Amino acid sequence: MILTKSPGVAREDAGLGAYVHDERLPADARAQLAALNLRSQEALDLLRAQGQAGSEAEYVARAIREEYAPNSVEAYLKLPRALADSAPLQDGKTGRALLVEQLELLLEGVQDVLNSALESGGQELLTHGRFLRDRFAKPTLDLGAGLRVPVEVKPT
Numbered sequence: 001m002i003l004t005k006s007p008g009v010a011r012e013d014a015g016l017g018a019y020v021h022d023e024r025l026p027a028d029a030r031a032q033l034a035a036l037n038l039r040s041q042e043a044l045d046l047l048r049a050q051g052q053a054g055s056e057a058e059y060v061a062r063a064i065r066e067e068y069a070p071n072s073v074e075a076y077l078k079l080p081r082a083l084a085d086s087a088p089l090q091d092g093k094t095g096r097a098l099l100v101e102q103l104e105l106l107l108e109g110v111q112d113v114l115n116s117a118l119e120s121g122g123q124e125l126l127t128h129g130r131f132l133r134d135r136f137a138k139p140t141l142d143l144g145a146g147l148r149v150p151v152e153v154k155p156t
Contacts, residue, residue: 016040016065019073026085026096029076032103033069039110040065046117050124061113064106072102 016037020030043061052058076084076099084095093101 016069019070022073022077024077024081025073026100029073029096029099029103032100032107033073036064036069036103036107036110039107039114040069043110043113043117046114050117050120052117052120057113057116061110064109069103069106072099072106075099 016033019025020034020037022030025033040061044058044065047053047055047058047061076095079095086094089095089098
């Protein structure tokens with residue numbers, strides 16, 4: 001286990017979970033980190049289950065989780081505590097505002113990965129459903145006006 005610069009706050013392998021409890025971070029940033037921690041792990045698990053380990057989507061989800069988010073947090077933590085949330089750094093935004101903005105971008109990135117995985121998994125499910133209907137559905141005779149009558153097919 002690696003200790004962060006703050007006593008009593010443990011980080012395991014640069015995981016986001018420890019940042020959720022780091023009192024040096026604003027509460028809104030900690031909430032975003034909790035969501036990012038859960039969603040990024042969900043994305044990685046889903047991609048692995050879909051056989052997409054090693055894909056670009058997995059690379060993005062892993063980079064967000066292990067590099068991009070921790071780098072944003074660490075950059076924020078390097079700011080002087082007395083000024084991090086009050087002194088403007090860029091375009092009138094404080095360190096806190098910039099951190100929250102960056103974490104929001106990362107959450108959107110993870111959501112994009114999840115949406116792509118859902119679409120990919122959904123296509124597989126739809127394809128399988130078409131196969132099952134073609135294979136097992138009983139043919140029907142359409143009589144118009146929404147009336148459909150099953151047609152008995154006798155083996156030859």
